[in-house]
Amino acid sequence: MAKVYPNAVVPQTHQPISVATNGPLVLTVWKKSLLFNCYGFTVFDPNGDLVFRVDNYTAGTKAEIVLMDASGHSLLTIRRKRLSLLDNWVVYDGDTTSNPLFTVTKNVSLLNTKSLAHVNSTGSKTKRVIYEIEGSYTQRCCSVYDDKRQCVAEIKRKEAVGGVTFGGDVFRLFVQPEIDPTVAMALVVVLDQMFM
DSSP states (O other): OOOSOSOOOOOSSOOOOOOOTTSOEEEEEESSOSSTTOEEEEEEOTTSOEEEEEEEEOSSOOSEEEEEETTSOEEEEEEEOSSOSSOEEEEEETTOOSSOSEEEEEOOOSSOOSEEEEEEEOSSSSOOEEEEEEEETTTTEEEEEETTSOEEEEEEEOOOBTTBOOOTTEEEEEEOTTSOHHHHHHHHHHHHHHTO
16 A cells, blocks of 8 residues: 555654755645644655644634644744735744734636735735745645746645555645745645635
8 A cells, every 4th residue: 555654753853844956846745634633734755754744723724823844843824814805814934923924815806717826925015926826726736936937836636656546635745946845835734724
């Protein structure tokens, strides 16, 4: 039987994951928490080592989600923006909730049906789109484009291995060197909340 998680050993050191300069980093994303009776994500690198995890929320859309590394250190905090007409999410560094890094807004335009969401910077008074997400998250087939329309990350279904199909709960995240893998995984978590 094919394994989703080849090596389930949690490394004790806190090392940031890096993307190779010659090609994309391929992460396996499993929409399942390592904790019993908890919802979340478990993310493995190409060697089968645990890289990211999200296991701090229960069923349904929640107001705050924490993206952690393999040893449980908070990398990013994702909060739903309240009192907003649009589906808006704000991403903060670590476990703080001040000075947001960026916001993600669900696209509701009927003219641009390919676009799922826009990622905006929060540093200046004018919001600048830094990434646009297109495709279908529910089909696990979408791409993240930067402001130059260059594909920097992709979500794709995991291919069947030895005739075993994984379904929609296991998919791959292809991360190009132009985007931080932590940011790419945060976008996956936000898309999951928007389209669940």
